[in-house]
Amino acid sequence: MSFESELSQGQFCIPECTVCKKIVWPDSDFCNHCFGPVSLKKGDFKGKIIEFSRQNEEYFCVVEFEGVVKVIAKISEIPKINQIVKISKCGISNGNHFFYVN
Amino acid sequence: MNKMVKVVIAAYGITPFTKDDQKIESVLLKSAKNLFDNNPKINRNDIDAVLVSTNSNSKYLSPILSEMAGIQPKIAHSVESLCNSGTNAIVSAYSYIASGLADMVLISGAERYDSPGQILEWDNSRGEFKHPIFWASIFTKSYKREFSISDEDLAIVSVKNHKQAKENPNALTMDTCTVQDVMNSKKLTDDLRVLNCSRPCTGSASILLASEEAAKKITDMPVWITGIGQKTISAGFTKHASFSSMESTKLAGQTALKMANHNTEDIDVVEIHDAFSVCEPIALESLGFSSTGDGIGIVKALHETDNFKINPRGGLIGSGHPLGATGIAQTIEITQQLQSNAGNRQVDSAKVGLVHNMSAAATSSTVLVLEK
Numbered sequence: 346m347s348f349e350s351e352l353s354q355g356q357f358c359i360p361e362c363t364v365c366k367k368i369v370w371p372d373s374d375f376c377n378h379c380f381g382p383v384s385l386k387k388g389d390f391k392g393k394i395i396e397f398s399r400q401n402e403e404y405f406c407v408v409e410f411e412g413v414v415k416v417i418a419k420i421s422e423i424p425k426i427n428q429i430v431k432i433s434k435c436g437i438s439n440g441n442h443f444f445y446v447n
Numbered sequence: 448m449n450k451m452v453k454v455v456i457a458a459y460g461i462t463p464f465t466k467d468d469q470k471i472e473s474v475l476l477k478s479a480k481n482l483f484d485n486n487p488k489i490n491r492n493d494i495d496a497v498l499v500s501t502n503s504n505s506k507y508l509s510p511i512l513s514e515m516a517g518i519q520p521k522i523a524h525s526v527e528s529l530c531n532s533g534t535n536a537i538v539s540a541y542s543y544i545a546s547g548l549a550d551m552v553l554i555s556g557a558e559r560y561d562s563p564g565q566i567l568e569w570d571n572s573r574g575e576f577k578h579p580i581f582w583a584s585i586f587t588k589s590y591k592r593e594f595s596i597s598d599e600d601l602a603i604v605s606v607k608n609h610k611q612a613k614e615n616p617n618a619l620t621m622d623t624c625t626v627q628d629v630m631n632s633k634k635l636t637d638d639l640r641v642l643n644c645s646r647p648c649t650g651s652a653s654i655l656l657a658s659e660e661a662a663k664k665i666t667d668m669p670v671w672i673t674g675i676g677q678k679t680i681s682a683g684f685t686k687h688a689s690f691s692s693m694e695s696t697k698l699a700g701q702t703a704l705k706m707a708n709h710n711t712e713d714i715d716v717v718e719i720h721d722a723f724s725v726c727e728p729i730a731l732e733s734l735g736f737s738s739t740g741d742g743i744g745i746v747k748a749l750h751e752t753d754n755f756k757i758n759p760r761g762g763l764i765g766s767g768h769p770l771g772a773t774g775i776a777q778t779i780e781i782t783q784q785l786q787s788n789a790g791n792r793q794v795d796s797a798k799v800g801l802v803h804n805m806s807a808a809a810t811s812s813t814v815l816v817l818e819k
Contacts, residue, residue, distance in 0.1 A: 371572050371683050396690055398584040399637040405576055407585060407685060415685035417574045417581065426592075442571040 348372035351385060352442060357432040358385035359414055368413040391431055392446060397424040408446055418444035451545040455662035455669040456817065457655045458486040459779040464619040464650035464767035466560050471503040475557040476515050478651035478772070482553075483516070488665050489655065495549035496522035500536035500556035501771035502529060502564025512555055522549060529564050529806035530722065532556065533652070533774025534813035538675055540656045550661040556776075557651035558769035565647055565770070567807050572685040580635050580644065582684045582808040583723035587638040589690035590725050594740035598638075601743065602629035604724035605642045605764050607750040612761025614791040617776075619648050619767030629724075643724040645762070650769035652776040670782045674707030674816030676700060684808040693733040693809040700734040700803070700814045707799075707816035711735045714816075715797040716755075716784045718777035720805045721762040730803055731757070734814070759784060759792040774804035778815060785819040 349372070351358045360369040364381030376383060390410045397406035397420070406424045409415045420430065430446035437443070460482025462474070483489060497520045499509040509523040522543065526536040533556040540552035558564070566577050573581065590596055606626055612618035624632075624642055632642040655665070662669050676699035680686065688694065704710060711734065721727040728742025737745045749757055760766050760780040763773060781800035783789040798819055805812040 371570075396585045396589050398581075398588050398639075400581075400584075400635070405574075405581065407690075416572050417576045417585075417685065419575075438575075440568075441575050441577065443575045 346385065348385060349437065352435055353437045355434065355436050356387065357390065357435045357444070358387050359390060359411060361386050368411055370414045389431060391429050394424050394426060394428045394430060396426070406446070416444050418446045420446050422447070452547060453659045454541045454544045454672045455657050455659060456672065456778070456782050457657040457662040457665045457669065458482050458489060459655070459782060460485060460653045461617055461776060461779055462651045463617045464648045464769055467649045469559070469649060471501065471505050471557055471559055472508065472511055472515065474559065474649055474651045475499065475508060475512050475555050478557070478653040479512060479516050479553065479555050482653045482655060486665060491516065491518050493661065494518050494520055494551050494553050496520050496540065496543050496552040498536045498540055498552060498554045499525045500532040500554065500775060501525060501558055502527055502532060502562045503557070503559065503771070504563055518553070528811065529567065530720070530768070530770050531774055531804040531806040531811060531813050532771045533776070534778065534802060534804040534815060535774070537654065537656070537774065537778060537815065538677060538813060541672055541675060544656055544658050551655065551657045553653065553655055554775060555651065555653040556772035556774065558649065558771045560647050560649045562647055562770050567682070570683045572683050579722065580639055583644070583725065584636040584638040586690050586729065586808070587723070587725040590729060591638070593691045596743055598630060599626055601643065601724045602626040603743070603750055604721060604727045604746055605629050607746060608721060608758050608762040608765040611755055611759055611792065612765025615760040615766055618761050618765055619646060639723065645722050645764045645768040648767035648769050650767060650772050650776070652772040652779055654775050654778060668786045670785050671818050672815060673818050674703035674709065676702030676706065676814040677812070678702070679811040681810050682807065684810065686810070687808070691729065692739070693729055693805070693812065695809055695812040696730050696733040696803060696805060696814070699812040703801070703814040703816050707818070709799060709816060713799050714801045716759060716781060716794045716800045717757050718780055718802045719758055719762060720803050721758060721764050722768065724764065727757070727762065734803060755792055755794050759789060759794060774802070774813065777802045777804055778817070781817050785817060
């Protein structure tokens with residue numbers, strides 16, 4: 346299963362090189378350090394909000410996982426810098442990845 | 448290895464920036480025609496390469512432009528690197544001449560107002576937030592928080608650049624604005640309003656680079672490219688370690704200034720890639736024109752004294768941003784300044800100038816140093 350196919354099923358995974366164990370982000374078929382094959386770590390990952398803004402009534406934030414993976418996600422409550430969050434919903438819609446955290 | 452050939456900006460042409468709905472091929476030809484109209488000494492048979500800078504999806508544009516302009520070059524291809532396609536094309540042309548592969552290269556950049564280059568589809572780490580206003584909002588929020596900068600402070604960038612664009616006959620708009628106008632303009636996000644943004648538009652700019660020998664036949668006001676720096680950190684926005692500085696700009700600037708054997712105190716006039724108002728102070732800091740967090744101080748001081756040193760043509764915010772043409776238009780502005788040919792925008796005694804052009808949230812930057 347690829348990162349995208351897992352994501353399309355609502356599962357957020359962290360891509361990791363099977364050879365050098367480095368996290369590969371953005372997701373790719375091969376490690377950008379050693380070109381080793383990539384596998385997917387599954388889990389209930391905790392992320393940290395490192396920046397945010399708001400459009401209309403909707404907050405969006407940059408969330409960092411495992412010190413490497415960063416995504417822009419939606420959050421329903423008022424975010425705080427360094428707030429610890431988890432992915433509550435994710436997927437692919439109209440070709441775009443989407444992420445919600447809380 | 449042979450000694451590198453020195454490279455001269457020998458001629459240029461440009462169109463007004465508009466919202467016109469024109470075919471990309473027509474837009475492209477207009478600035479090339481303007482270049483040849485303004486420089487009748489150019490023999491088109493002497494042009495060895497034609498490079499086209501654009502994000503248009505139209506194909507084979509360099510051979511098309513060559514045919515429309517009556518040129519049969521040895522080398523003809525397009526260059527695409529989102530918003531800094533223009534200076535990437537100039538660097539490619541420089542390399543052809545410096546290496547001896549070409550003596551004279553025409554570089555033409557063009558874009559339509561509806562360019563596909565505004566969105567980087569690949570960058571899925573941005574989730575649903577792929578429009579540039581979202582990275583700009585994140586940069587703005589981060590910069591404001593880190594250095595206690597207000598929205599009113601940042602609005603001065605737009606006020607200054609629109610004021611300066613009023614002296615640029617090719618600018619998208621001649622409208623000036625006040626800090627209050629910026630603050631009252633349409634809110635896009637909590638951290639960004641419409642007047643904080645450059646606008647995509649239709650426009651074209653062309654420049655002719657030549658070896659020192661070839662340039663002698665064309666111009667008696669040569670402008671030399673003496674420094675080039677480029678750096679690409681990533682393609683994805685979220686790879687940035689900081690959202691309040693521009694690492695690619697810092698490294699490209701250091702490389703260009705070192706190559707030209709200059710420091711920032713030597714630079715008389717600067718084109719900064721102000722895609723959004725926050726970009727101007729951050730870029731000034733990353734290039735070393737001010738200490739960290741004080742870029743806005745320079746902007747305010749220049750605005751209050753009507754000093755046009757930074758973005759004399761109005762920057763991207765004032766002039767408009769036809770992506771593939773922007774880096775070339777910036778380079779033309781510095782060339783005009785060094786030739787004392789910038790009209791009401793002229794910066795006194797400009798001898799050394801710098802161009803800063805970047806793409807995709809400053810993931811990649813190009814810096815050029817020009818001298819007369």
